[in-house]
Amino acid sequence: xxxxxxxxxxxxxxxxxxxxxxxxxxxxxxxxxxxxxxxxxxxxxxxxxxxxxxxxxxxxxxxxxxxxxxxxxxxxxxxxxxxxxxxxxxxxxxxxxxxxxxxxxxxxxxxxxxxxxxxxxxxxxxxxxxxxxxxxxxxxxxxxxxxxxxxxxxxxxxxxxxxxxxxxxxxxxxxxxxxxxxxxxxxxxxxxxxxxxxxxxxxxxxxxxxxxxxxxxxxxxxxxxxxxxxxxxxxxxxxxxxxxxxxxxxxxxxxxxxxxxxxxxxxxxxxxxxxxxxxxxxxxxxxxxxxxxxxxxxxxxxxxxxxxxxxxxxxxxxxxxxxxxxxxxxxxxxxxxxxxxxxxxxxxxxxxx
Numbered sequence: 197x198x199x200x201x202x203x204x205x206x207x208x209x210x211x212x213x214x215x216x217x218x219x220x221x222x223x224x225x226x227x228x229x230x231x232x233x234x235x236x237x238x239x240x241x242x243x244x245x246x247x248x249x250x251x252x253x254x255x256x257x258x259x260x261x262x263x264x265x266x267x268x269x270x271x272x273x274x275x276x277x278x279x280x281x282x283x284x285x286x287x288x289x290x291x292x293x294x295x296x297x298x299x300x301x302x303x304x305x306x307x308x309x310x311x312x313x314x315x316x317x318x319x320x321x322x323x324x325x326x327x328x329x330x331x332x333x334x335x336x337x338x339x340x341x342x343x344x345x346x347x348x349x350x351x352x353x354x355x356x357x358x359x360x361x362x363x364x365x366x367x368x369x370x371x372x373x374x375x376x377x378x379x380x381x382x383x384x385x386x387x388x389x390x391x392x393x394x395x396x397x398x399x400x401x402x403x404x405x406x407x408x409x410x411x412x413x414x415x416x417x418x419x420x421x422x423x424x425x426x427x428x429x430x431x432x433x434x435x436x437x438x439x440x441x442x443x444x445x446x447x448x449x450x451x452x453x454x455x456x457x458x459x460x461x462x463x464x465x466x467x468x469x470x471x472x473x474x475x476x477x478x479x480x481x482x483x484x485x486x487x488x489x490x491x492x493x494x495x496x497x498x499x500x501x502x503x504x505x506x507x508x509x510x511x512x513x514x515x516x517x518x519x520x521x522x523x524x525x526x527x528x529x530x531x532x533x534x535x536x537x538x539x540x541x542x543x544x545x546x547x548x549x
Contacts (some may be wrong), residue, residue, distance in 0.1 A: 206249055272483055297535060342370060346367065349362065355388060441515075496515075500532075
């Protein structure tokens with residue numbers, strides 16, 4: 197559907213129709229729009245324009261005698277106009293959320309949980325933040341800690357000086373001394389890389405390395421093989437504000453809402469879905485049926501990404517009803533994402549293991 201084919205008059209009426217609908221949730225009549233326009237345009241002219249917009253798929257009429265409601269395509273037109281205007285208004289966006297993020301704990305998970313809480317409370321909707329998977333994060337130091345015979349923990353200090361940890365199970369027995377030697381070898385030879393790179397390098401160079409570090413390399417290969425999460429691309433998902441969607445239950449189909457909450461319970465699936473939506477756009481808005489998933493056809497997603505230098509680390513955003521105050525949520529998501537990126541990028545003090 198090509199927006200450029202719309203006449204200016206139709207664009208004004210479409211934008212105003214969507215704006216009124218987002219505010220009231222009710223069908224919008226030509227008489228109400230004429231009133232909003234101070235009768236500079238007659239109701240008859242507006243009716244003709246709305247009929248044209250309906251034929252083009254931007255509006256629909258729920259009942260013959262009712263006003264009109266925007267389709268997902270109509271809301272998309274409104275949002276695309278809003279995106280170009282909002283993202284130019286940097287000064288306004290910076291007023292949306294002005295507090296600095298706390299990094300006192302030195303832990304990435306704590307920082308991301310804090311961001312999800314900020315997004316949920318500021319938007320009054322469900323917020324999510326997805327962390328980078330530990331195996332994909334460039335490290336300054338890494339340590340392996342034996343918890344018992346078949347469980348151990350990875351402690352990783354990233355190149356941006358925040359700590360990540362993960363516990364995993366292994367069938368291979370390691371002593372703490374062997375784990376310390378493995379960590380020492382990795383730290384001396386691969387600082388600035390990630391664990392996925394280390395694994396691939398060692399597998400590729402195994403014949404050559406075994407001649408110099410036979411026992412160590414074999415143990416290290418066994419260690420990396422026992423850590424299946426190295427194959428994963430997506431990290432943890434931090435969800436806040438689930439109850440806020442329940443407070444808006446009248447805006448959703450009950451069965452779809454139920455299915456959506458089942459997705460929330462299966463966090464790994466949700467993290468995978470949302471990770472697939474990461475793009476290079478500053479803010480991405482996905483409206484209802486555009487995602488082609490029935491359980492979120494009544495929802496809109498507003499998401500952005502955060503990172504470190506030139507690397508995208510993860511995504512964050514808002515999930516809410518299609519009747520979102522986009523003019524407020526879009527700059528909120530954009531601003532929080534940029535603040536998180538800035539916080540990560542400007543960390544200077546290292547964390548010793």
